Amino acid sequence: MENIETSSLKDLLEKIRQKISNDDILRCISNGEILTVSEGCEDWEIEYGRDIVDIFEKLSKLVEKIR
Numbered sequence: 422m423e424n425i426e427t428s429s430l431k432d433l434l435e436k437i438r439q440k441i442s443n444d445d446i447l448r449c450i451s452n453g454e455i456l457t458v459s460e461g462c463e464d465w466e467i468e469y470g471r472d473i474v475d476i477f478e479k480l481s482k483l484v485e486k487i488r
Contacts, residue, residue, distance in 0.1 A: 430484050437477055446470045 441447040449456055450470050 430487070434477075434481055434484060437480075441474065441477060444470075447474060450474045 441451050446456065446466055447470050450467070451474050456467050456470075
């Protein structure tokens with residue numbers, strides 16, 4: 422049962438990782454690129470994008486510890 426749960430968590434994390442890599446802002450934040458607000462981009466997109474990437478990284482580390 423534990424392997425199934427770990428596998429499910431791993432699959433969910435991979436889906437989140439794909440969504441991050443498919444989004445321009447989230448991908449740049451994840452890659453450590455410096456972002457500035459440009460035309461058509463709002464401050465909150467970058468601010469919350471950093472939060473999303475930070476939470477994802479912490480969740481990934483937590484799942485690794487669980488395994």
